[in-house]
Amino acid sequence: MSGVLLRLACTAAMAAQAALAPVPAVAAPQPQRTVAQLLTDLQRMYQQAEEATQTYDGTQEKLTQQRAEVDRLDAALAHARLSLQDSRTAVGQLARQQYQGADDISPYVRLLLAPDPQHALDEGHVIGELAEQRTRTVGRLTGAEKKQDTLAKAARKALDTQLTLAGKQKKARDDVQARLGDIERLLATLTPEQLSEIAKLEQAGVTDAQRSLTTSGALGGDDRPPTPAARRAVGYALAQVGKPYAWGAQGPASYDCSGLTAQAWTHAGTPIPRTSQAQWSHLPKIPLDQLRPGDLIVYYPKATHVALYIGDRQVVQAPRPGEKVKVSPLASYPVLGAVRP
Numbered sequence: 001m002s003g004v005l006l007r008l009a010c011t012a013a014m015a016a017q018a019a020l021a022p023v024p025a026v027a028a029p030q031p032q033r034t035v036a037q038l039l040t041d042l043q044r045m046y047q048q049a050e051e052a053t054q055t056y057d058g059t060q061e062k063l064t065q066q067r068a069e070v071d072r073l074d075a076a077l078a079h080a081r082l083s084l085q086d087s088r089t090a091v092g093q094l095a096r097q098q099y100q101g102a103d104d105i106s107p108y109v110r111l112l113l114a115p116d117p118q119h120a121l122d123e124g125h126v127i128g129e130l131a132e133q134r135t136r137t138v139g140r141l142t143g144a145e146k147k148q149d150t151l152a153k154a155a156r157k158a159l160d161t162q163l164t165l166a167g168k169q170k171k172a173r174d175d176v177q178a179r180l181g182d183i184e185r186l187l188a189t190l191t192p193e194q195l196s197e198i199a200k201l202e203q204a205g206v207t208d209a210q211r212s213l214t215t216s217g218a219l220g221g222d223d224r225p226p227t228p229a230a231r232r233a234v235g236y237a238l239a240q241v242g243k244p245y246a247w248g249a250q251g252p253a254s255y256d257c258s259g260l261t262a263q264a265w266t267h268a269g270t271p272i273p274r275t276s277q278a279q280w281s282h283l284p285k286i287p288l289d290q291l292r293p294g295d296l297i298v299y300y301p302k303a304t305h306v307a308l309y310i311g312d313r314q315v316v317q318a319p320r321p322g323e324k325v326k327v328s329p330l331a332s333y334p335v336l337g338a339v340r341p
Contacts, residue, residue: 035197039205041186042198046320049179051304053247053256054275056172060248061274063165070162073155080148176247180321209331214313219330220289223311230294233268233341237261237308237316240325245318250274255318255325257306261296264308265341268294272341276306283339295340299333309338 033041190198213219226234237260246254251263258276265272273279279296280303286295297315299305307317313330 035194035201038186038190038194039198039201042183043202045179045183045186047300047304049176049183049247050257050320051302052172052176052179054258054277054304056169056176056248057256057258058275058278059165059169059172063162063169066158066162066165070155070158073151073158077148077151077155080151173248180247183321206329206332209334210313210329213331213335218288219291219313224290224292226293226311229265229268229270230292230341233264233270233294234308234310234316236267237264237325238310238327240318241316241327243318243325245321245323245325247321257318260316260318260325261306261308265294268341270341277303279303279306280336280339283341286338286340288335288338291338292340295338297330297338298336300336301334303336305333307332 187195240251240255240260243251244254245256247256248259249255250259255263258274258279261276261279262272262274273282276298280298283296291309293309293311295309297307297309299307305317307315307328307330309330310316310327314327315330315332316325316327317332318325319328319332
């Protein structure tokens with residue numbers, strides 16, 4: 001067989017073998033997600049990011065308090081060391097005095113041999129006072145040593161706690177950043193048309209929720225008048241409208257949700273807990289039909305979002321990343337309940 005025929009035969013054989021080989025399956029295209037599904041995903045991701053933010057805020061608050069406690073203990077320990085040094089100096093002086101004035105005659109023998117017994121008695125009284133003073137000096141040294149030891153142990157424990165909280169804070173910060181990164185990546189895949197449709201659908205949901213809450217009668221009738229402190233809190237919060245949301249922020253340039261409510265009430269003269277979860281847990285709960293301006297509306301089953309009620313079924317809030325402090329319908333998110341500072 002010539003070379004040309006041989007090549008043709010090989011080519012034919014290879015073609016026949018390829019024809020008999022199984023054809024690889026073509027991956028089916030992923031079905032396009034609906035706008036409703038995309039909105040559900042985004043709402044879930046925003047809620048998780050806010051939950052992580054509240055964890056960060058709570059850890060940050062504890063860390064701030066712990067740093068203050070470490071500073072307090074360090075200052076107290078430094079003072080105790082100075083006091084201990086003074087006590088040791090006093091005891092050293094006492095020891096030198098005893099060595100220099102040592103003799104073998106007891107105060108009782110001195111009294112018997114004294115030409116003036118009354119003078120000896122007076123001298124004995126002075127000696128007794130000196131003995132008591134020496135006892136107190138030694139006692140102060142013992143007490144100072146114990147206090148220094150106690151403070152040193154407390155300072156070491158406080159510093160260990162601070163380091164533990166710093167580790168938790170870093171973990172919480174990383175968690176927030178990871179969740180916000182997931183949101184950014186999802187948003188980057190969406191077209192302007194999809195984003196517009198998502199916004200319209202979300203607004204329609206808020207409108208429906210507000211109408212449902214209003215018609216249910218849960219909000220009661222007219223608002224009750226605010227207290228002077230509540231009026232100041234509302235005024236402060238409204239003055240922040242237009243400032244950006246930033247997780248972990250408490251102003252004055254930006255806020256997260258609980259940073260805004262906490263600062264509003266601090267400005268009003270009534271400090272409240274830093275996080276939405278602590279605000280829900282520690283402040284008195286009130287029914288929605290008893291609302292008055294200044295009360296806090298808490299959202300989601302885990303109390304991960306909070307807003308300040310301003311009256312007329314409206315709240316002022318720092319909504320979420322990418323948005324600004326604004327006035328919104330009370331039912332912007334699923335309502336958990338209300339509390340009153």
